[in-house]
Amino acid sequence: MSSKIICSVDVVLLTLSNSSLKVALLERDHDPFRGVLALPGGFIHPDEDQDTEAAAARMLRDKAGIQSPYLEQLGTFSGRGRDPRGWSLSVSYYALVPGAVVQASERPGIVLHPADDVDWLPFDHAQIVRAALTRVRDKSSYSSLPVYLCGDTFTLPELQTVYEILLGEPINKVSFRRKMDELEILEPIPGAQKAGKAHRPAQLYRLRKQFRRKLSLTDRGINPG
Amino acid sequence: MSSKIICSVDVVLLTLSNSSLKVALLERDHDPFRGVLALPGGFIHPDEDQDTEAAAARMLRDKAGIQSPYLEQLGTFSGRGRDPRGWSLSVSYYALVPGAVVQASERPGIVLHPADDVDWLPFDHAQIVRAALTRVRDKSSYSSLPVYLCGDTFTLPELQTVYEILLGEPINKVSFRRKMDELEILEPIPGAQKAGKAHRPAQLYRLRKQFRRKLSLTDRGINPG
DNA sequence: TTTATTAGTTGCATGATGCAACTAAGTGAC
DNA sequence: GTCACTTAGTTGCATCATGCAACTAATAAA
Incomplete structure (x- = not known):
């Protein structure tokens, strides 16, 4: 009766490099979209993660080697269209990290892509990045x-x-x-x-x-x- | 591998009555907390709901008889402690509705409770209500x-x-x-x-x-x- | 010691915000 | 009809915030 749903967490990791705002992307190592650059993220592990924020922190730690940045919930994105496997839900966070920290993280897989130049990404990740940029810019002004x-x-x-x-x-x-x-x-x-x-x-x-x-x-x- | 999770949607329906802000509560008709006043909400139905916002609109329509109010995502609340059945996740929305619309909705079960006087509600619904109040008041000022x-x-x-x-x-x-x-x-x-x-x-x-x-x-x- | 360059401050003009006092338009008392 | 009362809506001015130009401060290089 209580239909269960595939839930993931995605993180928009923003940083400055060469005086411009970048978003951190990683090559996916599973299907769908194996090998394609996407936001760091993954499934929520209820036995391991206290809550979704802890899950987001785990993604950053495991996939980007970054410990405890500024992390804030962005919003939840859902629907049938976003994942080829069917209806899914992603709780999204954004993180702000100094450039030096990202550079020193020793994870060679991280690609820093100009945040405003994101045109397409797997799933609805491009939309999530745009939402993060809007949020960060809005908040920055005050x-x-x-x-x-x-x-x-x-x-x-x-x-x-x-x-x-x-x-x-x-x-x-x-x-x-x-x-x-x-x-x-x-x-x-x-x-x-x-x-x-x-x-x-x-x-x-x-x-x-x-x-x-x-x-x-x-x-x-x-x-x- | 892709652990599935129990996902629900909850709505903080706010309205004015007697010159004060009220939150709409309904008696739950299932366990846990059967018969206890709580936020209108329920499980997401992926086969029925386009996305979580559509699910929230469905809750309002079915449980409160209200058609298309101002509806905005508030945030996602998750963790082991919030539901006695175990780890769960709730995507929460808030809705703003004129008092007259709620009064005319012809659902006798709706209880309008002073929004600032919510001390305890099932699950983490009290926390969700407080988050909604903070959000609405913040946004109201500008x-x-x-x-x-x-x-x-x-x-x-x-x-x-x-x-x-x-x-x-x-x-x-x-x-x-x-x-x-x-x-x-x-x-x-x-x-x-x-x-x-x-x-x-x-x-x-x-x-x-x-x-x-x-x-x-x-x-x-x-x-x- | 002079010049160039960036850091940090001061004084003033301009614009937004808030208050008091005004006018406007209605009803009811007489 | 006229006056008192009440709430709607406006006007003028004081006060506070914001932005600009021009100043002083501190360093290194010429």
Whole structure:
């Protein structure tokens, strides 16, 4: 009576590389679409996964080697058309990860594809990516989301360009700094500056403790605290 | 290999009655929790439902007699603890419906419970209701959502009190009218006014065509166009 | 020491938001 | 009919947020 359904979890892993937003894709190692690039994902294992978010974290850990990024539920996509095997359901998440973490993940299979250039992907993964981009851009305009694309420490000019890449338009310097100040999520690192080529060095900042996430790279002690 | 999962759909049907926000509850007619008030919901039927949204619409139609309200996906809740039968997954939606439509739905089983007073419900339905309230209130502060709690026609003072009930605080009259003007979703109904007790009558408005939804009551021709 | 370059701040113009006080249009009391 | 009362809707102004231009600050290279 209680019809059971094939349920999977898919993750839109977003990162910055070469100053543009990329989505992480992996070659599928099972049919359907074996060998084709697709979002990291897989079936939910009720005996193993506490809930769908834990399942999404497992996908990232096993398939992309990434520990605990910013992870948020995007939505659930369902229907007969999305999988050639029949009616299915995918609970989708998106993750934000600093470029350095993805580069250091030592999983050679990961392909970073320009996030805005996704035209077709297996299942309805292209639609899921587009939904993730819309969500991230919407939230970026009024929240602190983009900081999770930066490393542990960053300067305000660096963070500003991250916002500008996401929003696709230049931001006023003063307004940006005022907003960051109001959000009260950053703290300057005492005495730490980042020197550039030949100009005044910029103050380094980090997320205040309650907003921090420990990413795999940090866990391995590669980045300074 | 592809472990299948028990999937249900639950709907948080919100409406206004006696100037306060209510959530629609129904007595369950199956175990577990037979006879206990819970959200309208049920198993997804892949052979019948195009997708989860169609399933949610079916729940509303069959269990609450309501045709096509504002319906939006809220999120997916999952895990071992939420259902005594074991690991399960619920794709949850919320619907906004004018009070008159619910009252006319002719399903005597519907109980309208104060939305903010929900302390315990079967499964994790209380948590789902709280998530819906948070979402609706967040969106209400910057969007046109609350109009879907009004009937087909309404005056601006009426709409303003709907916003005030949702947000729980008074709104400045001028600011409110400016905002409605900017949103460009309403149009005055030419020559139509609503007279009150002993004062100037208020202009009647309706949603502009592209934003309208045909609700069951409208379909039956009870409300004027 | 001068120049170039980026970091960060200050002051002001412009626009959005909120309040008080106004006018408008109806009913009922007398 | 006129006046009082009530709610609808508008106007003008004060206050706050946002954005721009121009400033100072700090470094390295010439």
